[in-house]
Amino acid sequence: MYAKVPGACKLARVEEEILSAIKPSKKEKERAEEAARRAKSLVENALRDLGITGVNVTIEGSYAKDTWISGDLDLDLFILLPPSECLDVIKSGIVDRLAAKLSSMGLTIEKHYAQHPYLRVLVNDIWVEIVPGCAVPDPDKPVTAVDRTPFHRQYVISKMTPEMRDEARLLKSFMKGVGVYGAEIAIQGFSGYLVELLIIHYGCFRSVLEAAQSWRPPVVIDIENHYRDKRVLLKKFKDAAMIVVDPVDPDRNVAAAVSRQSLARFIVASLLYLNEPRKDFFYVPGAVEKPRPLPGKVLAVYGSRAGNTIVALFESPQKLPPDNLWGIAKRVLRAAIRLLEHWGFRILDAGAYASEEGRRFIVLVELESRTLPQLQLHLGPPAWNTSNAYRFIEKYRADETAVGPWITSNGRLAVARPRRYRDAIALLRDRMSEWLPSSAQGFTVSVATLPEAIDRLQGDELAWLLETGYKAPHWMKPRR
Template sequence: MKTGIAGSSGCPHTKVEKQVLAMVAPTTGEREKARKAVEEATRLLDAVLKELGVKDYEVRVEGSYAKDTWLSGELDIDLFILLPRSKCLDLIHAGLIDQIEEKLAKLGLRTERRYAQHPYARVLVHSYWVEVVPACRVEKPGEVVTAVDRTPLHTRYILGRLEPHQRDEVRLLKSFLKGIGVYGAEIAVEGFSGYLAELLIAAYGCFRNVIAEAAKWKPPVIVDVNGAGYSRKELLEKFGDKPMIVVDPVDPSRNAAAAVSTRSLAELVLAAKMYLREPRMEFFHVARTPPTTPQQAVASSGERVSNMVLLLLEPPQRVPPDTLWGVGKRALRLAVNLLERWGFHVIDYRVTACTEGRILACIELEERVTPPYTLHRGPPAWSGHALRFLEKYATDPNAYGPWIDEEGRLVVIRARRYQDAIHLLRDRAWEWLPGSASGYKVEVHPLLQGLLERRIEECELECLASLAVKKPAWMRRLYHSQKP
């Protein structure tokens, strides 16, 4: 059981951490620009709500800006419209966000629609994206009506729990989590949310303490932020078989680390061990240098690129990013299963859905094009299935044999129906496309060929590079190795 560690004394920053902080802590000018954007967005939203005749509401700033844990150059402003609990769902279902978005658009502002449990809008104000989120006003967790209603409670808790100097400790941890690719609770990452990063600093005091603890973790990891003395057995029974359990101090019925996958936890544990051995900039997201072309992204794969397959799925209309990610992950798992059932050996695979209009998945195989024949071993001659095997293949024009090998088993050489993984995936797309991808446009290509004359997003290039390189940037200097 892990309990909180008060304060952050004994946590001096390394040279690397000082360099990172200088890059991720907002400057005075940036803070002033953000403040003006918040004030303007609040004024605009308040005016729109009054014009729409909405009564008894409060516009409140939430998220990392309100808690002052945001990273330089990466601020999204969260503006919550807190509505009376008795009326909030009626107002939301009556299309409040549609009306707000329409009014903001008429003012000449760029807006975008987003979806979570219910729709919300994004509006661009002074070069900052402001998320406009309707929510129910609650004072305690038991009153929560929608998933976002806890957010103001989380903000209030963090503001009351973290000391001013610990805001920078959160920034260091967020940059570290981003740098190793495990920042974010969404389905795309299945990692550590910003709130969870803040809770870990609240529990252990500072970035270095979190890293030192993480290096010793093994699942299931249990963190008791407030030192409430929960029993391990009680928490495991309550939250089930999760790799990490962090009881939300705002709502003890909730696991704040429920989104963390075993893989994300393992990556943090290993990265923490390596960082303690040798602190380096490569562990932080400020050191990332993403590729700029598909050829550059997969250059390190050499001849392996000929055994890589590209899947592109495009929905008939714009859909929420989380929906795309869900479809993409499901389709990729089914595609991998199909390939393996037909005798192709899958080495690795990746998927990304970083735009609202496309899913990009890539699969690396031992061989994309296999030999025309495969050896198939049947049952022993004394098996009750021997005659059935014999009858099946004795007259099969696409098989050679059967014969009996040295172990007494029936053996046959079969002609492969599909030698090329591309042909298999194209011909049997109905087997690997989930029902949620109905109506999607589907393309299957050799990797580089499928990317020609297409606009490739930065996050898609990073996905390709991840498949090609394998070893993440933070692991590449392991034991001073120069291999990629």
């Protein structure tokens, strides 16, 4: 284990090369600083013109903590309103009024939604998010979901050295590269703040990867030792794969979004990297982008599996926020899996992907076989359970569609019954009401095998299908 002392963690050559590629240059930092300064001034002037006073505009995001990656700037402006009137001001349409004002200044504006609306504004060719929140005095008493953010920034800045900020960049790049960076529902992985806390706790990038080799869910980390008894945390955050106590709000689990799959993926990637450090574990913005795959390439990767792979395409009549669309997609996926397994289909793999445009998603289920045998074994009671055995025999000896009943070698009664559904496509189409949640009402739905659906799929969907078809991620494969 590396000591938690600045400079004690030595970078491998690969890490030095990656850091040189992802650390923002002096020119890039100056450009970001100018955009932050101008955006803050524009927003403050706009608020003043709108007659909104008593607010504090703060600069947040990884830019403010200097843990951002070159080419992947995260720059936020928070409009912190007085707590007593915060929600009323937000509900009264401050975002819409601010959007109109900034638009009148000739700025490009996008409106987005989370817990409440927020804006994205293009300043000096850099997108800046403008988020309303409440200037709460204590981080453990937030009014909105974003109110702790300034406290998080202050904590990270107070704990991190310049060397540790570079270590955070490496860990973010690594997590992006192996597909576990981001707390949104699409990924269910590690947020930027969580990455920073891991560096603060373990000291450096490699120490986090080494520590991960001993992680077992639920992983528990309490940096400031708010809890003396680990059992309290396990009870408080029941079912969490990972528990990282928020240093500024002990009632919050910073790692609540991390799924068991993302945790496992990070542990395995860390194991492989420590044994064979390679650049392809990392994400470097601006690197050569892979071309969008053609349908033929996708089908070639699936090969004989394609006919046993079912794709359900959902198209919404209106654009939805990403988290909403992903939430629906994952609910549909879980329900489809339950239905298929209930009727005897064996699933090799399954997943969902929501399109970048916000209007459609696909659910993929790869089966051992799309079709099942005509008959299904149904075991009855033991022969010596005479009352139940008699009822079983009476029920099935008069059933002309069944084979049997007979007595098995271990003394149980058995019968072979015709399956109601032998084809997974027919099952999903026929019983659609059983696996579509109410949130998917109004969507256009089509269910088909991969070869039948392929021509209706878009570039980003094909790219996801290709990755899913390969199964093993690129970093898990041997170096060629």
